[in-house]
Amino acid sequence: MGEEMLESHDHDTSMEMETFSNYLKKKGLKITTQRMLVAEKIFSLHTHFTAESLQEELKDRRDEISKATIYRILSIMVEAGLLKEHNFGKDYKYYEHIIGHEHHDHIICVECGRIVEFIDEKIEELQKKAARENGFSITGHDLNIFGICDSPKTCEYNNK
Amino acid sequence: MGEEMLESHDHDTSMEMETFSNYLKKKGLKITTQRMLVAEKIFSLHTHFTAESLQEELKDRRDEISKATIYRILSIMVEAGLLKEHNFGKDYKYYEHIIGHEHHDHIICVECGRIVEFIDEKIEELQKKAARENGFSITGHDLNIFGICDSPKTCEYNNK
DNA sequence: GTTTGTGCAAATCATTTGCACCGCG
């Protein structure tokens, strides 16, 4: 239920945009129209998206942004730590912005594709413990649970 | 530490081969040389492998097996529930056979690629709980922890 | 003998890259 709350209010992106601009300046990269448009869109989204869906969302602009540029900007933002890349078992990547979002794991419906975010501090703790016990200094993790959801709205399985 | 033990003894593959053959028969698929060679190799491996590395391992045979065939056989074995597919964040897939191996999660070294398996029943339990609480009936999960390992043998990071 | 499997090469698909032109600083 945490995610619906985050998505309901209209998010002000100025703080995130500022962070991104600062990163660009610090790295000697230029502030371009495309970078601003893409970042703005990304920060305004509070869902998981793909390079494809992002380009689609930007189509309403008079000037469409090329896939090459989209990929290049995504890569900068991941590098900047503003964006997280996910592999949900598909052959393309999902992204979600990080600022303003706590770390969380995912439950993915194998029937309708719905993604629910959740966080369990005990699981986090146990993961750190497991890494430590195996002599690893942890840099990150990825936990995805797959299942069939109960959403009568989206889930084909519960919809028939 | 559980994994080293599994890997140390020479595994008899006859039981697994039997299961695979039965599956093929049941599905009206043919028992071919390639399918037997690939399955035999897979069941004898107790590590994670890729389509590429598997083909490499089969090179010592007089007749090399084509990539197309390898992929086709991998797909059958996944379908049969004998093989599990993994996305470790790379742009190619990893596989590991399932029979004779308990379910487990992975810790992957981002420096040297070493993969350690682990299992934590409490994490398993908490995952089921999280899925249940979000209205999902769980079908599977994937937990990967990334970090830097302490192996002086393989890890470049600890090797310099 | 049929039907299914295999190898090869060509096709896909997401992502990346080379290059000529464009626009920020």
Added chain:
DNA sequence: CGCGGTGCAAATGATTTGCACAAAC
């Protein structure tokens, strides 16, 4: 202005597929 950025089209790399020949049943 000058150099990094963008778009385009071509390149890449893993995986898939069409097709003619080969092997299983």
